Amino acid sequence: MATIVKTPSATWKAVIRKSGWPTIAKTFRTKRDAQDWARRTEDEMVRGVYIQRSASERMTLEAALQRYLADITPTKKPSTQKSERQKATTLIEHLGKYSLAALTPELIANYRDKRLNTLGRRGQLISPNTVRLELALLGHLYTVAIQEWGLGLTYNPVQNIRKPSPGEGRNRRLNSDEEKRLFAVLRQHSNPMLAWIARVALETGMRSSEILTLTRNQVDVKRRVVRLTDTKNNEARLVPLTQVATEAFKQALNNPVRPLDCDLVFFGEPGQDGKRGPYAYTKLWNQAKKQAGLDDFRFHDLRHEAVSRLVEAGLSDQQVAAISGHKSMQMLRRYTHLRAEDLVDQLDAIEQRRSKA
The missing domain is CATH 3.30.160 (Double Stranded RNA Binding Domain)
Structure with a gap:
């Protein structure tokens, strides 16, 4: 009693x-x-x-996210860590004062709707994918709190709401004239690494993070392969090189200004600790693409273009996935936007073969 x-x-x-x-x-x-x-x-x-709920009633979302950032986030890749810290700041700003037990699906749905109608720094509405990823972080926080922290939560409120659609993805392609203009500008830069990096991305479909962290022993120009160990999905893979990509790597590996103590293929200036990190290309890339009249073109679109060209060359989905590192065919299809005019040419070729048969 x-x-x-x-x-x-x-x-x-x-x-x-x-x-x-x-x-x-x-x-x-x-x-x-x-x-x-x-x-x-x-x-x-x-x-x-x-179920003992007192712990979840006492712990605010702000405190829970701080614990998550301290215990869980450091186990992830550096790029993911930075992204999660940014998302956590937004969640704390809007929902941080609520206790974990007090956050209901209704409150989280209201947060979702408010964020989707919020203007970002560039004066555009926050993208649905951004909000979806914020909710994904919140949902995983609850999963960890329930399964590992023993906070006495009866359910995950994020599971009971609609998530914004990630959208159809970008379908920006690079035509031959744009490619010529872009690389003409890149080759004019005093540091040739900028052009080499872009060329490798376009020829191989590797992500920028995969290219910039390459060390010399990962590149085999004789066998024309690159061995990737640090990838987005944590699965090592071998990337075959075209002749153009091989030539770009040969020039990069024979870079006469490479310091003797630096093993990175694409190296940057020394930091405050005296150590060299990967080449910082972002600012120079943005300047170059504007000069080439490609303001709307992103570096990641080079990967998109490379994967699309592999499909257009006749490689199977499995072969393309082995090169690009996509884990699911659904994700791969988001990158393979085939040009309609190329499909017309293929249909014409099929009809010609039929007429001769």
Whole structure:
């Protein structure tokens, strides 16, 4: 039987002492609320379904995210760590004062709708994919809190709401004239690494992070392959090289200004600690693409273009995935936007073969 007592601050405290269960207590504004809570809790104990919720009621989302960033985020890739810190800041700004137990699907759905109607720094609406990834972080936080932290949460509220669609993905292609203009500008730069990096991306479909972290022993120009060990999906793979890509790597590996103590293929200037990191290309890339009249073209679009060209060359989905590192055919199809005019040419060739048969 629960004990209900009035506190010196004029609130009511319910204390439950039951054999086989830890002593629990909770304070309420009215005696009726204390009695109702005690009755429900004792009933749950009798039925064996009681869950200690006090920890989740005390811990705010802000505190939970800080713990997540300290315990879980460091186990992920540096790029993911940076992204999660940014998403956590946004979640804390809007929902940080709520306790984990107080966040309901309705509150999270309201957050979703508000974010989808918010203007970003560039004056455009926050993209649905950005909001989807924020909700993914929040959802994983709850999963960790339930499965590992033992906070007494009965369910994950993020699972019960609609997630924004990631969208159709970009389909920006690079035509031959644009390619000529772009690389003409890149080759004019005083540091040839910028052109080599872009050429490797266009010829191989490797991600920028995969290219920039390459060391010399990962590139085999004789066998014309690159061995990737640090990839987005944590699966090592061998990337075959075209003759053009091989030539770009030969020039990069024979770079006469490479320091003797640096093993990176594409190296940057020394940092404050005196060590060299990967080549910082972003600012120079943005300047070059504008000069070439390609303001809307992103570096990652080079990967998109490379994968699309592999498909157009007749490689199977499995062969393309082995080169690009895509784990699912669904993700791969988002990158393989075939040009309609190329398909017309293929259809004409098929009709010609039929007519001769």
